Amino acid sequence: MRLDVVTIFPEYLEPLNVSLVGKARARGQLDVNVHDLREWTYDRHNTVDDTPYGGGPGMVMKTDPWGAALDDVLAEGYEAGAHGPVLVVPTPSGRPFTQELAVELSERPWLVFTPARYEGIDRRVIDEYATRMPVYEVSIGDYVLAGGEAAVLVVTEAVARLLPGVLGNAESHRDDSFAPGAMANLLEGPVYTKPPEWRGHGIPDVLLSGHHGKIARWRRDEALRRTTANRPDLIERCDPAAFDKKDREMLSILGWRPGPDGRFGRDPEAVEE
Numbered sequence: 001m002r003l004d005v006v007t008i009f010p011e012y013l014e015p016l017n018v019s020l021v022g023k024a025r026a027r028g029q030l031d032v033n034v035h036d037l038r039e040w041t042y043d044r045h046n047t048v049d050d051t052p053y054g055g056g057p058g059m060v061m062k063t064d065p066w067g068a069a070l071d072d073v074l075a076e077g078y079e080a081g082a083h084g085p086v087l088v089v090p091t092p093s094g095r096p097f098t099q100e101l102a103v104e105l106s107e108r109p110w111l112v113f114t115p116a117r118y119e120g121i122d123r124r125v126i127d128e129y130a131t132r133m134p135v136y137e138v139s140i141g142d143y144v145l146a147g148g149e150a151a152v153l154v155v156t157e158a159v160a161r162l163l164p165g166v167l168g169n170a171e172s173h174r175d176d177s178f179a180p181g182a183m184a185n186l187l188e189g190p191v192y193t194k195p196p197e198w199r200g201h202g203i204p205d206v207l208l209s210g211h212h213g214k215i216a217r218w219r220r221d222e223a224l225r226r227t228t229a230n231r232p233d234l235i236e237r238c239d240p241a242a243f244d245k246k247d248r249e250m251l252s253i254l255g256w257r258p259g260p261d262g263r264f265g266r267d268p269e270a271v272e273e
Helices: 010-017 019-026 063-079 099-106 123-130 149-160 212-230 232-236 245-253
Strands: 002-007 031-036 085-096 110-113 135-139 256-258 264-266
Touching (some): 002 010, 002 149, 010 019, 019 031, 099 149, 135 149, 232 264, 245 256
Parallel strands (some): 002 031, 085 135
Antiparallel strands (some): 256 264
């Protein structure tokens, strides 16, 4: 996979040199290129922003530097043999970034990121490149940051760990929170390691039993318990067909009941056993 990031703060992307992403780069699994947008400015102040049409506070990033930068970055990528670019625009007004979307992006060969500052990039830039390639406008949460670089780090790490060979154990991400399949709408439950007792705290006996079926059921129940407590909205919108008989029993214990449409909702009169 090739990654290009155009930013006015290249130093912000230094974490891409460490941990799993850094190792993937060193092994040649991930080709990361960070570009300074100011290199495509032509005035002595390296100006990348201007006042917004229509008035109002803040500044807007200009079309010309972005257009020149993206044209050159794309040309460079094509010359290097890359193909199938998609533009990833971090913005709080984008679609929520989910594990499902991370999987989708991990299947793309070339991601070009445009982390903005100020009030964002002149919309015509996004509209222009949408005529040339798919555009993903993504939000990492319902809040506003000073810039999109932190979102680039989030998206890159979520995507890179899904690439073949990046994780030491290829099975590691299958039980993650939100992983496609059985965990698609659930949070992963608690995990434990040695020693078996620490400061008076033990671990659940089932994890020492060696009974794989019981351990799998315990993990599933804990996932349901954590999800109902921390993200009840996930349970409420989950397809009822995703829950087996044991899941339904556990949800009942946790105070959840199926409604007329079959979807589960919290029973206000139920008390967890």
